[in-house]
Amino acid sequence: MPTNTDRKPNLKTLLQALPALEEPQRNALQGRWLDQMEWMSRRAAHNKNWYFRLRLTAIVGGLLIPALVSIDTVPQIKWIVFALGLLVAISGAVEEFFRFGERWRHYRQYVETLKTEGWQFLQLIGNYSREQYSTHAEAYTKFATRIEEILQREVGVYMTEVMAKKEEKKAEGEIAAVGF
Numbered sequence: 001m002p003t004n005t006d007r008k009p010n011l012k013t014l015l016q017a018l019p020a021l022e023e024p025q026r027n028a029l030q031g032r033w034l035d036q037m038e039w040m041s042r043r044a045a046h047n048k049n050w051y052f053r054l055r056l057t058a059i060v061g062g063l064l065i066p067a068l069v070s071i072d073t074v075p076q077i078k079w080i081v082f083a084l085g086l087l088v089a090i091s092g093a094v095e096e097f098f099r100f101g102e103r104w105r106h107y108r109q110y111v112e113t114l115k116t117e118g119w120q121f122l123q124l125i126g127n128y129s130r131e132q133y134s135t136h137a138e139a140y141t142k143f144a145t146r147i148e149e150i151l152q153r154e155v156g157v158y159m160t161e162v163m164a165k166k167e168e169k170k171a172e173g174e175i176a177a178v179g180f
Helices: 004-017 025-071 077-098 100-123 136-178
Strands: none
Touching: 004 077, 004 100, 025 077, 025 100, 025 136, 077 100, 100 136
């Protein structure tokens, strides 16, 4: 099964092989579309891994605690339950603070949006149909504009939704700590 790094040379090769585009346009496509798509894909994978690790730790630990509490033959069980409870709480708090699940879904959504836009451009279909554009050079300006719009929207959504929720949770935690 091809990995993400296996696809990069293929897309890069496709970009370099577009006959109607000039070298600066190809480089701009690689720097803005392909590199951004791959960066977001790596971020999505990173956040997904952390989300799964922390959530599984919390779920499995949460399930083990009642089972361990019912065992009273081992003298150290109280310390084991205490440590496991602490691990579950830390896992939940870290995931809530960093919002790995939201970040994963956010990056994944934008990777797919960029990917779809790129494939439409490369194949001259959809927004770049051959009825409108006969070459990639003719469709380039529209593609570059749409990619910039997508990237600007991504930054706006990230700042207003992902980071704003993080700040709301931080403020709620500060209020709770004060005792309001």
